[in-house]
Amino acid sequence: MSAFADITPALRGAIPNLRGRLLANQPLSDLTWFRVGGPAQVLFTPADEADLAALLAGLDPEIPVTVIGLGSNLIVRDGGVPGVVIRLGGRAFGSVEIDGDTLRAGTAVPDMRLAKAAAEAGLDGLAFFRGIPGSVGGALRMNAGAHGGETTDVLVEARGVDRSGRLRSFTHAEMGFRYRHSSAPDDVIFTSALFRGRPGDRAAIEAEMDRVTAAREAAQPIRERTGGSTFKNPDGGKAWQLVDAAGCRGLTLGGAQVSEMHCNFLINQGGATAADIEGLGEEVRRRVRETSGVTLHWEIKRIGIAA
Structure with a gap:
């Protein structure tokens, strides 16, 4: 298809304090597991949560915003995505911090890495994430689950930024989880989440993760x-x-x-x-x-x- 109009100069003019990358007509096919689809009119990779909030606060409300994660459960249509596509990454959204029986993870963290971090800390209850090919952000949005576990089982709270650039926090109850769905507002871009595990034996947890991996490879x-x-x-x-x-x-x-x-x-x-x-x-x-x-x-x- 022909390229979208390049709106990046106007965005930089309207929001001069942006620190993240703004790329015009950036192909998205390489960012999805299907390897198909057209470009983003603008692809924005924010430097951190404050940078994301600055973009959303300064962005014309008429410009659509779309968020993508690891692209594992996604079809990008061939005509591409108009407006601004946001993809979180880097240390600001890709770290896992452990405190006692809780883990705070950025939403760009792959679910598999969250499972591994919990296992290494001897925290049980999150091994099911080993069987989910997405990231934490997607898990929050769709209550991702596999092998008998779901995100709702271990989430304490989630944090994000709404379309106006306001920071928001959501308790487990406010997420409104049900099967493969959460009721959090559609305009919220999740940035981090707090999970709680329970003390367990690392070797037993890793053995369970190996079973999840083997079952997935045998059936999918x-x-x-x-x-x-x-x-x-x-x-x-x-x-x-x-x-x-x-x-x-x-x-x-x-x-x-x-x-x-x-x-x-x-x-x-x-x-x-x-x-x-x-x-x-x-x-x-x-x-x-x-x-x-x-x-x-x-x-x-x-x-x-x-x-």
């Missing part, structure tokens, strides 16, 4: 260009079973395929577009609805505009 196509679980499990059922029963295992569209190994995963076979992957997902939803009467809901986040 983790070495492919994929986006994790595509659809949420419906009440009382399993999405993959419905997809399988609808005859969709191995189904293809363009360069996209429903995984033969685990049919709640979509795969970029090498030449897929974002439209191929999203279109295949919609075809799977149609066939499942037709065969079972169940409407599957996307777990993968889809952002941007079609080409």
